[in-house]
Amino acid sequence: MIGRLFSLVIDCPDPSELATFYESLLSLPRVAETTDYVVLKSTTGTEVVTFQRVGDFRPPQWRNPDRPARAHLDVLVDDLDLAEPKVLALGATLLEGSDKPIGYRVYADPVGHPFCLVTRESVMLGE
Helix, strand or coil, X not given: CCCEEEEEEEEECCHHHHHHHHHHHHCCCEEEECCCEEEEECCCCCCEEEEXXXXXXXXXXXXXXXXXCCEEEEEECCCHHHHHHHHHHCCXXXXXXXXXXXXXXXXXXXXXXXXXXECHHHCCCCC
């Protein structure tokens, strides 16, 4: 095992506004919030949805390749340096500018979808 799913991250122009919608839709309470992030988490801690502010946000349009969905997975790992060679061996690619020593790194899966490896120091756990 390399890591475990930590969060589904949804890019949006206003995290607080979109989180309010999903709080009601999914019955998940808000557990952490900044101006750029809002985290919803089940009481069991198994479902986590994070809303991330993106300044140049353009809403996705269904079946329009010029306006794809904007979401990514955060995968919680203990050590970025140990996890990285394993995800690279699976076919991931480290994206330019993502070679951080701690916190998180951004990769593309084999077909180009972004995902992050994150460590406990970089995430709002709401615990």
